[in-house]
Amino acid sequence: MRRLFRIETLFALGKWAVSLALAFFLTSLGSLVIADLPQVERPPQLEEFVDADASAKLQADEAELRQRLQELSTQSEAGALKLQAAEADSAAERETFRAWIEARRATGDGVPEQDVVVRTRRLEEIRRTERQVRADLDATNAELADARSRLGALTDQRSALLAAAHGPFERAIFVRQARVFGMRLALTLPLLVIALWALRTRRASPRWPLWRGFVLFAAFAFFVELVPYLPSYGGYIHYGVGVVMTLVLGAWLVRAARRHRERRAEIVERSEDERRRAIAYDEAVIKVEKGTCPSCDNTLRTTDGAPVNFCIHCGLKLYEPCPSCGTRRLVFFPFCMSCGTHVGPDTPDAHTA
Numbered sequence: 001m002r003r004l005f006r007i008e009t010l011f012a013l014g015k016w017a018v019s020l021a022l023a024f025f026l027t028s029l030g031s032l033v034i035a036d037l038p039q040v041e042r043p044p045q046l047e048e049f050v051d052a053d054a055s056a057k058l059q060a061d062e063a064e065l066r067q068r069l070q071e072l073s074t075q076s077e078a079g080a081l082k083l084q085a086a087e088a089d090s091a092a093e094r095e096t097f098r099a100w101i102e103a104r105r106a107t108g109d110g111v112p113e114q115d116v117v118v119r120t121r122r123l124e125e126i127r128r129t130e131r132q133v134r135a136d137l138d139a140t141n142a143e144l145a146d147a148r149s150r151l152g153a154l155t156d157q158r159s160a161l162l163a164a165a166h167g168p169f170e171r172a173i174f175v176r177q178a179r180v181f182g183m184r185l186a187l188t189l190p191l192l193v194i195a196l197w198a199l200r201t202r203r204a205s206p207r208w209p210l211w212r213g214f215v216l217f218a219a220f221a222f223f224v225e226l227v228p229y230l231p232s233y234g235g236y237i238h239y240g241v242g243v244v245m246t247l248v249l250g251a252w253l254v255r256a257a258r259r260h261r262e263r264r265a266e267i268v269e270r271s272e273d274e275r276r277r278a279i280a281y282d283e284a285v286i287k288v289e290k291g292t293c294p295s296c297d298n299t300l301r302t303t304d305g306a307p308v309n310f311c312i313h314c315g316l317k318l319y320e321p322c323p324s325c326g327t328r329r330l331v332f333f334p335f336c337m338s339c340g341t342h343v344g345p346d347t348p349d350a351h352t353a
C-alpha cells in the first residue's frame, strides 16, 4: 500500500531491507551448512551390477578368441600368398612340359617313354602340392569364419549380461535419489513448518520484518535446496507434487476470497461511524484522492458536478463542514486546514502505527 508520509515510506523500505538482508545472510549460512554436510556417496555405476564372475569369464574367453582370430587371419594371408606361388609354379611347369613335347615333335626326335613318365610325375607332384596348399587355406578360412561367429555370440552374451544389470542399477539410482532428498527434506522441513507458522500468526507482530526475512529464507531453501532434488521416478513425483501444490494454492485462494467477501459484508452491517473509525488515516486519504471509497473500494460518483460528501455505494461520510469555521473538509483529517481546529478524535499516529 502506498504511504501518505515520506518518513513512513522510508520506514517501510527499511523494514523490507532488514527482511531481505536477513534472508540473504540466512541463505548464505544455509548453503555453507549444506556444503559442509558429509558428501553423499558417489553415484552408482552400471558395471557394479553386472555378474562379476560371468563378466570376467566372458572377458577371458573374448581375449583368447581375439588372439586366435589374429593368428588365423595372419595364417590366412600367408596361405593366400603360398597358393599364389603354387599356382604360378604349376602353370610354369605345365608350360615347360608342353614346350618340351612340342620341341621333341618338331625335331622329329622320338620322345623317350622314360622321360615322359619322369616329367609327368613331376608335373603331378607340383599339382598335388598346389591342391594341398589350397585345401590348407580353405581349412584356415573356415576356422576363421567360425571364430568370427563365436565372437559375435560372445558380444551378444555380454549385451545380455548388461541388460540383466539394468534393473538393479536403476533401483540403486532411485534409492540414492530418495536418500539425498530425504537428507535435504530433514533439513528444510522444520524451516518450512516454522515459516508457515510465522505466516499465519506473526504478521501483526512488530517483529514481522524479521519473520518475513525468515519466511523468504525458507521459501528460497524450499525452491532451491529441496525441489530440484525431488526424485523424479519418470516424472510421476514432480507432476504429482505440482498437482498437490496447485490444489492447495487453489483451495487457499477460494477460502481467502470467501473470507474477504464475508468481511466486506460484515463491514457493511456496521454503522457508518464505526466503519469510518476502522479505516486507517493515510489509506483513507490516498483512496479518496484517487476517487475510490476507502470502505467499499467502489468508484466515488456524483452527478451535475455536485460535491461528493458521501459514498453513493455504502453511504460512508467523506466530507463535512468544519464545526468551527464551516469550511468543507475531509472527515479523515484530524485538524481543519482552514482554522486549525482539532476536529477528529484521532491523530495520524493513532492509525498508522
Ligand SMILES: [Zn+2]
Residues within 6 Å of the ligand: 293, 294, 295, 296, 297, 298, 311, 312, 313, 314, 315, 316
Ligand atoms: Zn463506499
Ligand SMILES: [Zn+2]
Residues within 6 Å of the ligand: 322, 323, 324, 325, 326, 327, 336, 337, 338, 339, 340, 341
Ligand atoms: Zn475550520
